[in-house]
Amino acid sequence: MDFKEIYxxxxxxxxxxxxxxxxxxxxxxMVDKVKVQFYPLDLTYHIINDKAxxxxxxxxVDGRQVCIVDEDFEPYFWVVLKNEExxxxxxxxxxxxxxxxxxxxxxxxxxxxxxKNFIGEEVKAVKVFCNLPKSVPVIREAIKDWDxxxxxxxxxxxxxxxxxxxxxxxxxxxxxxxxxxxxVKSRVDTFKAYKVKQASEDSIKEPRILAFDIETYGSDxxxxxxxxxxxxxVSFYGENFRKVITWKKFKTGHDYIEFVEGEDQLIERFKExxxxxxxxxxxxxxxxxxxxxxLHERAEKYKIKxxxxxxxxxxxxxxxxxxxxxxxxxxxxDMFKFIRRVIARRLETDTYSLDAVSKEILGEGKMxxxxxxxxxxxxxxxxxxxQFCEYNLQDSLLAYKLCVKLFPxxxxxxxxxxxxxxxxSRMGFSQLVEWFIMRQTPEFNEIAMxxxxxxxxxKRRMQTYAGAFVYQPKPGLYKDIAVFDFRSLYxxxxxxxxxxxxxxxxxxxxxxxxxxPTDKKEYYFCKDKKGFLPSLVKEIxxxxxxxxxxxxxxxxxxxxxxxxxxxxxxxxxxFYGYLGFFGARWYSIECARSVTxxxxxxxxxxxxxxxxxxxxxxxxxxxxVFLSLDGKKEEDGIRFMEEINEELPGVxxxxxxxxxxxxxxxxxKMSAFGAKKKYALLAKDGSIKVTGFELVRRxxxxxxxxxxxxxxxxxxxxxxxxxxxQHVQKVIxxxxxxxxxxxxxxxxxxLTKEIGDYENKGPHVAVAERMKGKGIEVGAGMxxxxxITSGKGIIRDRAKIPDEVxxxxxxxxxxxxxxxxxxxxxxxxxxxxxxxxxxxxGEQSKLGKFFK
DNA sequence: GAGCATCGGGG
DNA sequence: GTGTACGATGCTC
Numbered sequence: 001m002d003f004k005e006i007y008x009x010x011x012x013x014x015x016x017x018x019x020x021x022x023x024x025x026x027x028x029x030m031v032d033k034v035k036v037q038f039y040p041l042d043l044t045y046h047i048i049n050d051k052a053x054x055x056x057x058x059x060x061v062d063g064r065q066v067c068i069v070d071e072d073f074e075p076y077f078w079v080v081l082k083n084e085e086x087x088x089x090x091x092x093x094x095x096x097x098x099x100x101x102x103x104x105x106x107x108x109x110x111x112x113x114x115x116k117n118f119i120g121e122e123v124k125a126v127k128v129f130c131n132l133p134k135s136v137p138v139i140r141e142a143i144k145d146w147d148x149x150x151x152x153x154x155x156x157x158x159x160x161x162x163x164x165x166x167x168x169x170x171x172x173x174x175x176x177x178x179x180x181x182x183x184v185k186s187r188v189d190t191f192k193a194y195k196v197k198q199a200s201e202d203s204i205k206e207p208r209i210l211a212f213d214i215e216t217y218g219s220d221x222x223x224x225x226x227x228x229x230x231x232x233x234v235s236f237y238g239e240n241f242r243k244v245i246t247w248k249k250f251k252t253g254h255d256y257i258e259f260v261e262g263e264d265q266l267i268e269r270f271k272e273x274x275x276x277x278x279x280x281x282x283x284x285x286x287x288x289x290x291x292x293x294x295l296h297e298r299a300e301k302y303k304i305k306x307x308x309x310x311x312x313x314x315x316x317x318x319x320x321x322x323x324x325x326x327x328x329x330x331x332x333x334d335m336f337k338f339i340r341r342v343i344a345r346r347l348e349t350d351t352y353s354l355d356a357v358s359k360e361i362l363g364e365g366k367m368x369x370x371x372x373x374x375x376x377x378x379x380x381x382x383x384x385x386x387q388f389c390e391y392n393l394q395d396s397l398l399a400y401k402l403c404v405k406l407f408p409x410x411x412x413x414x415x416x417x418x419x420x421x422x423x424x425s426r427m428g429f430s431q432l433v434e435w436f437i438m439r440q441t442p443e444f445n446e447i448a449m450x451x452x453x454x455x456x457x458x459k460r461r462m463q464t465y466a467g468a469f470v471y472q473p474k475p476g477l478y479k480d481i482a483v484f485d486f487r488s489l490y491x492x493x494x495x496x497x498x499x500x501x502x503x504x505x506x507x508x509x510x511x512x513x514x515x516x517p518t519d520k521k522e523y524y525f526c527k528d529k530k531g532f533l534p535s536l537v538k539e540i541x542x543x544x545x546x547x548x549x550x551x552x553x554x555x556x557x558x559x560x561x562x563x564x565x566x567x568x569x570x571x572x573x574x575f576y577g578y579l580g581f582f583g584a585r586w587y588s589i590e591c592a593r594s595v596t597x598x599x600x601x602x603x604x605x606x607x608x609x610x611x612x613x614x615x616x617x618x619x620x621x622x623x624x625v626f627l628s629l630d631g632k633k634e635e636d637g638i639r640f641m642e643e644i645n646e647e648l649p650g651v652x653x654x655x656x657x658x659x660x661x662x663x664x665x666x667x668x669k670m671s672a673f674g675a676k677k678k679y680a681l682l683a684k685d686g687s688i689k690v691t692g693f694e695l696v697r698r699x700x701x702x703x704x705x706x707x708x709x710x711x712x713x714x715x716x717x718x719x720x721x722x723x724x725x726q727h728v729q730k731v732i733x734x735x736x737x738x739x740x741x742x743x744x745x746x747x748x749x750x751l752t753k754e755i756g757d758y759e760n761k762g763p764h765v766a767v768a769e770r771m772k773g774k775g776i777e778v779g780a781g782m783x784x785x786x787x788i789t790s791g792k793g794i795i796r797d798r799a800k801i802p803d804e805v806x807x808x809x810x811x812x813x814x815x816x817x818x819x820x821x822x823x824x825x826x827x828x829x830x831x832x833x834x835x836x837x838x839x840x841x842g843e844q845s846k847l848g849k850f851f852k
Numbered sequence: 853g854a855g856c857a858t859c860g861g862g863g
Numbered sequence: 864g865t866g867t868a869c870g871a872t873g874c875t876c
Contacts, residue, residue, distance in 0.1 A: 290862035
């Protein structure tokens with residue numbers, strides 16, 4: 001054991017003197033409870049003396065990192081009985097429940113009876129407290145089949161989240177605790193708390209952000225293997241701090257490069273740097289999925305503990321389809337996850353590589369270095385390593401800048417939803433909505449609804465419903481397009497029509513029911529009592545309106561307010577999808593159906609009116625209408641919009657999105673939730689706005705990818721359809737004539753498991769088998785490159801290793817039909833071109849149908 | 853057409 | 864840890 005274990009006992013007087021609000025002095029006598037104010041960042045709990053104790057970590061107002069230990073919180077769940085007369089008997093019985101498993105005992109500690117709201121009904125509910133958090137599901141399981149129970153709820157709320165909600169503590173927001181001395185093994189100053197509560201709306205000023213990134217050996221082999229390949233360097237970037245640590249020495253003028261003896265020393269230094277820098281936020285790009293798992297694997301090899309938690313705990317791995325890594329006390333934010341889940345909609349880029357994302361958000365990309373050379377340089381040319389250190393540092397710098405720039409957005413979501421930055425940064429919209437609702441349950445005295453059982457999820461998935469209305473555009477190019485949008489269409493419908501599970505088909509309004517315009521007219525919503533969810537949506541909309549007013553009035557740009565407005569908008573817009581999401585607690589397909597029915601109703605009304613007034617309707621989708629001015633002026637369009645708005649109820653509003661001199665519309669594929677948007681517009685400033693074209697994935701060949709890009713550029717930028725057509729014809733002809741180099745027809749596909757484990761063999765598996773036969777080592781994680789060669793038989797038998805394929809010996813038809821044409825067919829379809837036009841007249845053969 | 857597999861990000 | 868992904872698309876059978 002060569003690391004220092006620090007046991008700290010604090011002397012209060014010295015610590016508090018100039019730090020805290022202090023009402024502890026009474027008549028010159030010091031009482032030993034004092035107040036500490038801090039911004040919570042993260043929390044965990046430990047079992048101490050058979051009791052769950054909360055550890056709340058944060059940055060105190062004086063800049064120190066602190067840990068507040070709160071013993072005053074117990075796990076519980078809710079029970080609602082069929083008959084309220086049975087409560088006494090139930091309470092007597094449940095308080096005796098004990099479940100013994102091995103050494104552990106799960107027991108009921110006490111019960112409390114309270115009046116609560118449950119799906120629009122007032123009920124007497126029993127709050128059942130358990131000895132430990134993990135006892136909650138055990139006790140629930142033991143009693144769930146008891147006869148007098150109608151429902152058991154809130155038995156699966158993680159203990160730390162329950163704590164934040166019930167205590168009304170919002171991370172990153174000024175919190176005050178009454179504390180006294182506490183002695184515990186900790187990296188930060190720790191206190192025992194008596195009272196913990198939110199002190200004000202104040203937010204943490206400037207959290208200490210530290211970004212890191214690693215580079216590993218073996219990047220040229222197309223395989224990431226943390227068991228074999230060492231970490232070569234690790235970089236850090238923070239405010240006034242930059243460092244690259246590596247273990248091969250070379251001459252360098254960079255003072256930020258530090259040399260250590262080997263990979264094990266690198267890992268030790270990694271830990272030391274974090275402990276010394278004391279970040280509030282540790283960030284990386286894909287650090288959940290790459291850097292931290294890789295570090296963990298390498299650390300295990302040397303039996304090094306990655307015990308960087310404030311409580312000396314190891315970093316925690318949540319394994320599963322998506323990995324996540326948490327560090328007790330430090331908010332670990334994987335910028336990739338946050339950007340892809342929350343920011344993505346606002347971005348133009350289709351790929352979320354660090355380079356693409358940074359270029360768009362920061363206007364600065366990665367350093368251009370040929371990473372294929374890293375291993376070779378490392379082994380043979382140490383004098384050239386420096387450039388890779390620069391590259392490594394740049395990656396940390398980008399992650400740092402992304403985190404700083406997007407922190408306001410994360411912070412606002414944290415403050416609205418009320419969970420830790422770690423949790424919030426990993427949530428998708430449905431989760432954000434759900435936990436926002438959960439956070440509001442105490443104020444509305446609501447019992448939360450339950451997550452669906454596995455069987456229910458299956459049933460819910462089967463249920464479909466009519467989606468949005470789509471006015472299908474006629475394929476082609478159009479001039480002078482005015483675009484209108486309903487502002488927050490679905491949220492405004494939910495509020496205006498009081499749509500929620502607890503107002504659905506209520507008994508009180510049966511006689512005066514106003515049915516939602518679904519086909520069967522079977523759903524109506526309460527006219528008298530505001531529903532729980534519509535009340536929440538209304539509050540969100542009103543809050544946002546207030547904030548937008550402030551933004552409009554203020555002359556300076558306020559990033560925080562803009563982020564808050566954006567967060568509220570995103571949240572409101574997600575409620576509808578949440579109601580129809582199979583995994584939702586407050587799932588209600590009836591509500592979701594009603595929302596879309598009203599949506600269709602209003603867009604139909606708008607289209608009818610537009611046509612009546614002589615506009616040509618080009619396209620409409622969900623909440624937007626594209627009109628061709630058809631000789632009319634832009635002002636006429638705006639007047640039309642104002643007329644519509646006079647007729648709309650309540651908060652609903654049609655807005656003017658913009659004017660476009662030209663646009664191309666693409667027939668869209670239908671799905672359960674309506675048609676996908678697919679169009680490209682030319683804006684007044686000459687820029688091209690593309691919506692809905694498929695992502696180019698790595699298992700597309702270069703020839704397909706390049707052709708798609710070129711065609712869009714030519715049609716939209718140069719407005720020369722024939723030139724675009726000629727371009728595709730040339731690519732197809734080149735493929736036929738084998739003039740396209742093999743390099744451009746290579747397809748890359750990753751092996752996700754060992755080749756023996758495949759039941760269905762894709763082409764890459766067949767190739768991998770053949771590689772193995774040749775003595776090349778293959779395994780899970782490796783990316784297989786292959787070319788589909790000409791010949792007969794199924795695709796996988798014709799997939800070959802690129803080295804084995806003679807130049808031009810690829811299957812032209814495959815690349816034309818399965819790669820190039822799918823990449824551009826929809827574009828040409830809307831221009832009215834036919835397959836023959838693309839492939840060249842007369843040469844019809846085995847080509848698949850162009851129009852599908 | 854059902855069902856299985858893979859994509860993403862990272863080096 | 865009182866929990867965990869997701870939505871789209873291509874290939875095989």
